[in-house]
Amino acid sequence: MRNRYLLLMDLPLLVVAAVGAFILRIDFLGVVAILPIVMRYVLLALVIKPPIFVVFGLYSRYWRYVSTNDMLTIAVAVGTAGVTMTAVVLYGVYSGFLQWFPRSILFIDAVLTLLACGGLRLSIRILGERASHQPPRTPQLHRRILIVGAGDAGAAVVREMQRNPGLAMQPVAFVDDNPLKHGKRIFGLPVFGPVSALASAITQFRVDETVIALPEASGGMLRSLADVCRVQGVPSKTVPGVVELLGTGVTVSRIREIDISDLLRRPHTSIGTMEHVAYLAGKVVLVTGAGGSIGSELSRQIAAAGPAHLVLLGHGENSLYQIGQKLEDGSLPTRLTSVLADVRDAERLRHEFDRYRPDIVIHAAAHKHVPLIEQNPTEAILNNVVATRVLTQVALATNVERLVLISTDKAVSPTSVMGASKRVAEAIVQQAANRHRRAWVVVRFGNVLGSRGSVVPLFRSQIEKGGPLTITHPEMKRFFMTIPEAVHLVLMAGGVASGGEVFVLNMGDQVRIVDLANDMIRLSGQLASEIPIVFTGLRPGEKLQEALWEADADVRPTAHPEILQITEQRAIAPQQLDEFLDLLHHAAVVDDRQALDSCLRDIVPSYRPIAGRTTTISMT
8 A cells, every 4th residue: 555545545544533522521412512622632632743743754664564562652652642742722712712621631632543543554464465365266275284383483484485476385283382372373273282282183184284383393303203103104394403593594495304413403592592602793704614514504604794804715616606696695794804814824914914904813724534634645744734833823824812722633643644644733722821821722523414515415416316315333332423513613703712722612512413314314305224324343543432532531511502622732842833743744745654653643642543444244
């Protein structure tokens, strides 16, 4: 409805409100007796109220989508008009323009005006929504959707489905564990009962699909809900976890199939919202390895925290371009710059740091694939050790406030060159932090689900081909965490650092790779017996199980229950580290594997390289 028509409709409503106030205060015959006074008051209302409504924007809004904020604006506008009317009426009584005037009429008129003008605008929305919610011409094409969770996420999903019939999704009911909601209606839909009644609700409402709108639910809960839906023969989808939703909202477009990261999702903790990464706001933040799996998620979450300038530094052209495009498409107000550079190039790195003067550096660039690195050990030293040393030297020269090194559980009692190289990188950052009193820290965690080259994409590809799934050993176990969860905790740890600490993310219990594989097979809609699993034997440098800290480490809690601080005995005296780093660098440059291993053992005495063995066992 055009706002000029709305103004024309408001005018008679203002007259009705004014006259109605007199009728309610006196009576109809009494109004007739003082009709001249009534007419003068109506004239004042028509002269005073519309201009005030114009000032408050009551004729410059699209009332089809009126919100609670809009209704509050109407109330303020009517209140302002009422105060103005009171002042004018008092002056009119004093001047003789209004000889006799009951003061209560002013209050009654304001209430009636609020009801009339607010009701008119609310009716526009109601009529508009009813028009868009007309039954579809082909209702059989609309899937009947049951929403698990009647909180903010569930309500947002239903609201969008109702507003957009083109989605062909017809929400029919909720289930929710809040007993206060049972038997109530939300957006016209009944809250059937608790989540435990999911199977009954699916049957009673003839559900075609369920949407699990519980961003804070643990992986175990999602697993049980998905199993119920599978038994009932109904597909299930979910909204992303609460950390994935940082900086965004719940919409139908975010609904997706349940995947393995959902089943391993950690229970949500109340500590860990955006205020804990507020130290990033207004700062210049540089991320190395920004195009990688961890680096790209770091970039997304840092951008949502509102830095003044985000510099994405990476060596891979395509991956760096892709994350840059994703962040720019998000319409974030943060200034964004992509720098294509090798972190090992000291001169180039120094030039870029002098150019952008970062306040905070998150160092995610690293080689990480254990078997590949065992075949190319010199690259691990150059990229994981030498590059970290170069980075710390340049960061010191440009007065970087905070530096966070992302490390790995493979650095604990390492059995691979990759793990040993990351342990040396930890020592480099710790030495620089302690020597120069900088708030630089190490954050160590285990495997992340879905990172490039990890087991999850491999299993997914193998399942699509019909198998077999290849696993090195039936007792192989690993710590797992989703990428968004790990990154969020990394950024939080960076904020509580004072300098030189090693923080470890609480990874929970280790997960058997066999169990992970079976979960992925079930999620694909197939039976475990339909996809063969083949055990190929341990590869060079691999362990059956990982650890997050050394056996003699001192482990202490921090302000966040998911972040631990550990203190381990130094592998080497600080004054000797620089000398051994020079020797290690030289061994890598000349590709001397024997000297390289010797230097690693000198720096990291717990380094025990092991050779893999290959045996093949099949399981179907």
